[in-house]
Each structure stands twice: as structure tokens, then as C-alpha cells.
Amino acid sequence: MTTASSTAYVHELREVGQAVDERIRRLQAGYLQDHPDAVATLAKLRRGAGKVIEDAPELVGITIDHRFYETFDVNDRRTPDAEAAVHEALTLYALHQQSKRDTGMHRRGRDFGGAVRRLMPSGDIDEPLRKRFVQAQTASGPVVRIDRLRGIVQLLRGQDIPLDYGLLADQLHDTRTRAGAERVRRAWGRGFQAYRPTRPGAAE
Numbered sequence: 001m002t003t004a005s006s007t008a009y010v011h012e013l014r015e016v017g018q019a020v021d022e023r024i025r026r027l028q029a030g031y032l033q034d035h036p037d038a039v040a041t042l043a044k045l046r047r048g049a050g051k052v053i054e055d056a057p058e059l060v061g062i063t064i065d066h067r068f069y070e071t072f073d074v075n076d077r078r079t080p081d082a083e084a085a086v087h088e089a090l091t092l093y094a095l096h097q098q099s100k101r102d103t104g105m106h107r108r109g110r111d112f113g114g115a116v117r118r119l120m121p122s123g124d125i126d127e128p129l130r131k132r133f134v135q136a137q138t139a140s141g142p143v144v145r146i147d148r149l150r151g152i153v154q155l156l157r158g159q160d161i162p163l164d165y166g167l168l169a170d171q172l173h174d175t176r177t178r179a180g181a182e183r184v185r186r187a188w189g190r191g192f193q194a195y196r197p198t199r200p201g202a203a204e
Contacts, residue, residue, distance in 0.1 A: 010109040013166045015071055016082050016173045020089045021108070021166030023065070028104040031097060045094035050150035052142050053087040063087040081176040088146050089169035096153050096163065107162035112171070113191025116152060118161045122197045129155070133192065137185045145175065
């Protein structure tokens with residue numbers, strides 16, 4: 001990890017996260033400059049938000065592009081899990097970015113737990129939102145998890161709270177194993193508990 005400030009860290013991305021970060025940077029730059037191709041691609045990707053890759057066959061060739069297979073071997077048994085994580089992160093990002101033409105909703109260093117905590121009034125815990133967060137943490141599998149994440153991303157969009165989608169992609173990839181899902185649960189909980197509101201006038 002590298003230090004972003006005296007109180008914040010930017011996690012180093014693994015291969016899945018790097019693939020998503022690079023793809024979203026290109027899409028986000030194009031979308032914010034109103035490039036037709038980027039606008040159209042994000043509109044298509046939004047149709048898959050909240051769906052696992054198997055339930056969005058219309059997005060074949062859109063969520064996963066040729067660059068992905070320069071890193072991931074099509075014959076590797078681990079590649080389908082990477083494909084699924086990329087699909088989930090990209091489609092959630094597309095939903096998050098919808099109608100936001102002045103700022104990017106993908107921002108390195110913004111972990112999921114901390115982003116959820118930002119939704120809550122300073123110093124208070126919003127119990128219904130906390131329960132939704134816990135349900136996302138403890139989801140029994142990808143179908144339930146992505147549906148719960150979709151609802152939370154809609155809330156983040158409503159409050160203009162960005163998220164690190166490269167990190168989220170790595171974490172979604174981790175959740176494919178029991179040990180990985182437990183690591184992600186702890187990381188999200190830690191981010192939620194550790195978040196402290198920024199002092200008025202300070203840059204976030």
C-alpha cells in the first residue's frame with residue numbers, strides 16, 4: 001500500500017483491479033468529455049448493473065474487451081471468476097456515473113466501507129443503512145451480493161460519493177472463495193469503522 005495522505009491509504013491493485021481501473025479511466029474521461037462512444041458504452045453497461053455475468057448475455061464483448069485476454073488466459077480455470085468480477089465492477093460503475101457529467105465517480109482510494117459511512121450524518125449511525133451494508137457483507141453468493149451492492153451504489157450516486165472500482169473489482173474477485181469473502185467482509189467493516197468525516201474546508 002502507498003500512503004495517499006497522513007490518514008488515508010490507496011491499496012495496490014492486483015490484476016483484476018488494474019484491468020478495471022484502466023478500463024474505467026478511459027470510459028470516465030470520455031464520458032466527462034461527452035464522447036459519443038463512451039456515453040453509449042456506459043448506457044449499455046448500466047443494463048447489467050445488479051446482474052451476474054451469466055444473466056447479462058447481451059453484454060458479451062462489452063464488459064470484457066480484448067485487452068483483458070492479454071493478461072488472462074482463456075484456458076485458465078480461474079479466468080471465469082476474473083471475468084465475473086470485471087463485469088460486476090464495470091456495470092456498477094456505469095450505474096454510479098449515470099447523469100454525472102461534472103465529476104468522475106471512480107476515484108482511487110475510496111473504499112466501499114468508508115463510502116457507505118459517508119452516506120450517514122456525521123457522528124450518527126443510520127440503522128437501516130447499516131443493516132443494508134451488513135447484508136451486502138454477508139451475502140450468500142454473487143447473485144445476492146451484486147443485487148445488494150446495486151442498491152447501495154444508487155445511494156452513493158444520489159449523494160455524489162465516489163468509489164474505487166479497481167479495489168472493488170479485486171474484492172469482488174476475492175469473494176469467490178470462502179476465505180476471500182471473509183477477508184472482504186473484514187475490509188469493508190474496517191473501512192466503515194475507521195472513516196472519520198473531513199474537517200470543514202479540508203480537501204477530501
